[in-house]
Amino acid sequence: MELFRRASKVIPGGIYGHASPAAGLPNAFPYYAERAKGCKYWDVDGREYLDFMCGYGTISLGYGHPAVEEAAAKQREKGSIFNHPSALMPELAETLTELIEFADWAVFGKNGSDMTTWAVQVAREFTGRKKILKIQGAYHGVDPWCTPGSGGIIEEDVAHIHPFPWNDLEAFQTLVARYRGEVAALIITPFHHPSFGDSEMPEEDFFQQIEKVCRKEEILLILDDIRAGFRLALEGSHTYFGFEPDIACYCKALGNGYNISATLGREYLRVSATKVFLTGSYWNDAVSMAASLICLREMQSAKLPSHLEKLGRKLIKGIGNEALGHGFKMRFSGPPAMPFMRFADEKNFFQLQRFCALAATEGVFLHPHHNWFLSAAHTAIDIDHAIEAASRAFALLAKEQ
Amino acid sequence: MSAQLKSHSEILCRLHLYAVLPALDDLLKNTTEAKKILGGRTFSISISIHNGAKVILSFKDGRCLIDETRPLDDGIHFFFRSPDHLNRLMQGSLVLPGVEFTTFRPGNLIVFLRLLNLLRKYLRPRDLTTRDAQFRANHVRLLLGIAFFGLRQLAEHEEASRRRIQETPHGLALFSIENENLAAWASWDGVNILAGKGEPEHKSPDVIVTFKDAAIAYQALNEKLDPMASIGLHLIQTRGLLPLADGLSFIIERIPRFLTL
Known part of the structure; x- marks a missing residue:
């Protein structure tokens, strides 16, 4: 707390963004981390946590993965930022375009917002249209057109952004008809993963119908695969759900903790892509690209999506059963590799917040407001430990009631 | 939620009518000064904005309740030309609204103005x-x-x-x-x-x-x-x-x- 007190004097909010104590459980979650290894991390007070947030998804293989760290260290010796990109940049673009079949080119940034905002600009450049459709409550980053915050936003920032509810094809078609000839793109995540709410999978044929309308109306389909990318399918989450975007944005799992993001697109967008200025002080960073190349190789070798799905299923089943044993019923939503959990009959999160606080005291970090993440470093034994800790937390919760 | 969007001065006027004036009730319930000012009086204050909102404040049994439907009996009716006209009064400017008494009791008018002043004192203390x-x-x-x-x-x-x-x-x-x-x-x-x-x-x-x-x-x-x-x-x-x-x-x-x- 002393560290946070110091921070709050020199940093607005003390800690801002998704890591803010206000977004989690201020009385139960640690504020600062000191180190991490595999699927565990330690806070500055030395407490150990079995982690089910994985740096909010940025850790796909596990903290401090040896091969990734070795590649990063080797490149660090040579240098990270030069006056020019390194040879790793085209190599990474080649690797990604080979892996993600629809794509003919790739560009790189540092964060998800860098990529979603740039993709929207490319769509506007290509189509000569202004309007962007998106899903109500979907998160696409922190830039003015998409931020969930409200500070500093003016009406004009969102004047051409039009949301519709997830899985509501009729609402989508209504917007398309209303703004016929004006819509540049639909930006959409592969499944709906709002904070403080159940994740929602696409209904059967949802994406296929969306794709059909987009093709007919010459609306670009931008897949925001920042959060789910490589966790559901290494070839991109669109292959998991059976559709093809025009542009796809990736980040999170791509660098296993090294900050890198990427946008991939189709050939016919290449010229438009060159017209939308793209750069950043650290965006050519060779260390992250070296890490990413190895991360991609290791995710393939670990068969990451099937590993995450298998362990996710085990976790869900185990926690669900322990809950029932203590008189609680849980509801899980979203893909097993990235589950969101809540108490089945609770909408206001009181009980879930208490459960997650108790789980934290048992050494397991489960977030009450956000979908969880697993990594290649999690093993069946780790899942067993998490289930046992959850059981103890349910027992304490039952006793409190 | 289909109410009309309003201009800045209309919104401020509505805040004065429906948020600030109801605070008189809290003032009466919680301060002896306000209780003393009102004493045992019973009367109503009606406030109308030309072509706009209207509220009736009923002072009774040491309380001040907002009632938009109750007919005005022993009371004072203020007419304001515009939302700005009321806003200026509420912000402490010297403003003369139209005034109509159902029964001529100027003492009630003074009580109301004193309560408004006391409310301002509590809301905007010097330090x-x-x-x-x-x-x-x-x-x-x-x-x-x-x-x-x-x-x-x-x-x-x-x-x-x-x-x-x-x-x-x-x-x-x-x-x-x-x-x-x-x-x-x-x-x-x-x-x-x-x-x-x-x-x-x-x-x-x-x-x-x-x-x-x-x-x-x-x-x-x-x-x-x-x-x-x-x-x-x-x-x-x-x-x-x-x-x-x-x-x-x-x-x-x-x-x-x-x-x-």
């Missing part, structure tokens, strides 16, 4: 830090009431607030101050916003925001403290459906853009 704990608690109580009654006006009539409330999850929010009998609630069901003082009686809250003391609440309501850091430092505690509290706070924090207290 709150030099005031005693009771004064500070009353100040916060009045602000809390104004914030929660003002919430509805903004959510219905101001564009940014209306947009935000539509994105806010439904439920009941309770804002309270630890160890003090100070609380206010607001509920949002997707169509209507209701607000009240004290603990809600009809339903359990979906989110609870607790300020550590009246001073923290005062600073929070006046945007004089870092709310995120305050949550981290446990000066403000939040539990439950946080996006509901966030949405309501967004609107409450817009009130000072209209109403300078």
Whole structure:
């Protein structure tokens, strides 16, 4: 707390963004981390946590993965930022375009917002249209057109952004008809993963119908695969759900903790892509690209999506059963590799917040407001430990009631 | 929520009518000065804005209740030419509205104006830090009431607030101050916003925001403290459906853009 007190004097909010104590459980979650290894991390007070947030998804293989760290260290010796990109940049673009079949080119940034905002600009450049459709409550980053915050936003920032509810094809078609000839793109995540709410999978044929309308109306389909990318399918989450975007944005799992993001697109967008200025002080960073190349190789070798799905299923089943044993019923939503959990009959999160606080005291970090993440470093034994800790937390919760 | 969007001065006028004037009731319930001014009088004050809103304040049994339907009996009727006309009076300018007495009792007019002055004194103290704990608690109580009654006006009539409330999850929010009998609630069901003082009686809250003391609440309501850091430092505690509290706070924090207290 002393560290946070110091921070709050020199940093607005003390800690801002998704890591803010206000977004989690201020009385139960640690504020600062000191180190991490595999699927565990330690806070500055030395407490150990079995982690089910994985740096909010940025850790796909596990903290401090040896091969990734070795590649990063080797490149660090040579240098990270030069006056020019390194040879790793085209190599990474080649690797990604080979892996993600629809794509003919790739560009790189540092964060998800860098990529979603740039993709929207490319769509506007290509189509000569202004309007962007998106899903109500979907998160696409922190830039003015998409931020969930409200500070500093003016009406004009969102004047051409039009949301519709997830899985509501009729609402989508209504917007398309209303703004016929004006819509540049639909930006959409592969499944709906709002904070403080159940994740929602696409209904059967949802994406296929969306794709059909987009093709007919010459609306670009931008897949925001920042959060789910490589966790559901290494070839991109669109292959998991059976559709093809025009542009796809990736980040999170791509660098296993090294900050890198990427946008991939189709050939016919290449010229438009060159017209939308793209750069950043650290965006050519060779260390992250070296890490990413190895991360991609290791995710393939670990068969990451099937590993995450298998362990996710085990976790869900185990926690669900322990809950029932203590008189609680849980509801899980979203893909097993990235589950969101809540108490089945609770909408206001009181009980879930208490459960997650108790789980934290048992050494397991489960977030009450956000979908969880697993990594290649999690093993069946780790899942067993998490289930046992959850059981103890349910027992304490039952006793409190 | 289909009410018309309003201009800045119309919104300010509605805040004065439906958020600030109802604070007279809290003033009467909690300060001996106000009780003494009103004494045992019973009368009504009706306020009409030309082509606009109208409220009736009923002073009776030491209370001041807002009633928009009750016919005016022993009372005074103020007519204002425009929202700005009323706003100037409420901001302390010397303004002459049209006045009509149902029964000529100028003493009631003086009582009303004295109560308004006292309300201003509590809302805009010269230096709150030099005031005693009771004064500070009353100040916060009045602000809390104004914030929660003002919430509805903004959510219905101001564009940014209306947009935000539509994105806010439904439920009941309770804002309270630890160890003090100070609380206010607001509920949002997707169509209507209701607000009240004290603990809600009809339903359990979906989110609870607790300020550590009246001073923290005062600073929070006046945007004089870092709310995120305050949550981290446990000066403000939040539990439950946080996006509901966030949405309501967004609107409450817009009130000072209209109403300078």
